[in-house]
Amino acid sequence: KAIFVDNQISRERATTNREELRETKFLPDKTKSFSPEIKIYDNKMVIASWQEKVAVVIESKELAELQKIIFDTLWNLLPNNKHV
Numbered sequence: 001k002a003i004f005v006d007n008q009i010s011r012e013r014a015t016t017n018r019e020e021l022r023e024t025k026f027l028p029d030k031t032k033s034f035s036p037e038i039k040i041y042d043n044k045m046v047i048a049s050w051q052e053k054v055a056v057v058i059e060s061k062e063l064a065e066l067q068k069i070i071f072d073t074l075w076n077l078l079p080n081n082k083h084v
Contacts, residue, residue, distance in 0.1 A: 001071075003026070003075065004027070035049055035051040
């Protein structure tokens, strides 16, 4: 699952959802550009800023679980995409 800002770049990236085994939902486009991202896997989370070229990996079951709760809450609030 991925949550992207709703802009042209994100819409183009979402066209590969099937090949990348991903489901995507979109945040309203308020920034036009959005570099930072958080990835959650196992007991780890990666926080990265591609514009500033910095990333941090945090290995913590508790923090990864918290981030998953935040992600799932937002995911459930966003509408399903009918045109992706």
